[in-house]
Amino acid sequence: MSRRVAKYKHVPHGRTLMGAEPLVFHCNFYNYWLQKTLLLDESLAMDQVIRDAATEVAYAALRSAARELHATARPERVQLAQDTFAELGFGTADFSRLGPDGGQAVFPVSHYGGALRQAIGEDFAVPQSHFDAGYAAAAAAFIAEAPAAAFEGVIEACQSRGAKHGLVGVRKRTAGTVHISPGLQHHGLGQPEPIQASSLDEPAILQALSRLDLAGNEEGLVPRFGVMLTNHFANFYNRISFEFVRRMADTDMVDAAELLLIDAGYRCAFHTLGGIMVSAEWDAVVRPQLQTRLDWVRGAVAVVNALGWGTWRVTELSEDRAVVRIWDDYESCGHLDMLGAAVRPVSYLATAAVAGIMNLIFLGDIAQRPELSLAFYDLCFESDGAFRAEQTRCFAQGDVFSEIVATRSPR
């Protein structure tokens, strides 16, 4: 498949950029649960935040891609916006009807429209393709060489509600603004500790995973590990998560906001990491090296190191406790770049993922290939003795690395 997109750049500590925008892999289940969490309280108006965050990151990515590829003519810019959308797993888009006054964007296939629907198995009550709407607004501004906040997208039809195609009306923005994406500025500090000796050859695992084709297929989707992946913009997740916490803090609900984000992270751990651990790819690449259940934890961490989430190291591990240190966890980097130093730990997804890995392996015995059902989720995360994790160090709070400690909850 021939697409013209900006080159992927691999930078220290396992981070990947497209143009200047850091990317991270996440699946449709996490995208569903995170969005569901953010939209729980309509009074927070997070739908607009999601659309604007999509505009912010897409506009930045497209502008840097255009500079890199010298895409100046309108047809090149339309194609670049469409190709980037498909390459990263968001689906297929037709931006040919966008002009200087807006217009309409068509989405024959949409991750947020279709794959989120896949995550729940039925139509949604309200459309889910806020990301597509924000991306379309960014594409319109990019194509017209206008400022990022020139347009806004309005969802007119969405596959999540049963529509055949997604439709987004793009019109001139009359209110509000869009942040300028910081890209990736704070990163690369410190030297990750050596990988602890075990039966695993982690560099070989990383090399094998790097050979997998994880670009969007001809439908602009990435069906891998039993889920639909997106190679998403890290600063999209960061913006919407931190803004959610900030808005919840206005009503003294910071603790609840953090718990909700960690809960969304459990779904990510369960479906993405669980899906990986029962996948054919895992069987071929990782499983032959595993001898003990502790090795399974190390294997999962090795795979995480291919997802763009930073460099993870297991520094302490037993059947009752895990300590994982992370260099350049994407949430901390994002907080430093967007908001400066944090007063509380901010690596919600990483915290959930460490607990999730331990729960899948030691409570769920994922080595036995259970079906990743709701009942299995409850077994893994709601049982007595389930692992809970705490972030004990945070890059965004001045530590060189972030540290997550997972221990069993009291029975």
Add this chain to the structure above:
Amino acid sequence: MSAACVEVRAVREPSCIRGLQYRLVYGGSLVPQRWVEQLRRASGERLVYAKESWGHCVVHRLIYQFRFEVRVMESPTSIRLLHRVCASDAQRDADREWLCEQLKAAVHEAPGYAHEVA
């Protein structure tokens, strides 16, 4: 033994709610590279081919754009089939049936399957 005796079953992946993913399970042995070539010919050369190394295994991916993808050699006893989102239900049924028939014709009862080494 004749290939006609060999059973091929399409098993829906329970984790895929929309029914896009199946495993085509067969008893017997398959020479993957030969079947890949047969399938390409049978499709009128419409299948896009890609090869991936998964550690020591080689996985063959065949893509009929906007209709389906098959991954050969993920497992010694099955082929993975991924229907595309754009394909209609009727198209998916027809494609699955066609692939089962193609597989049935290629599988032999004698053992002898082994993963190709990258």
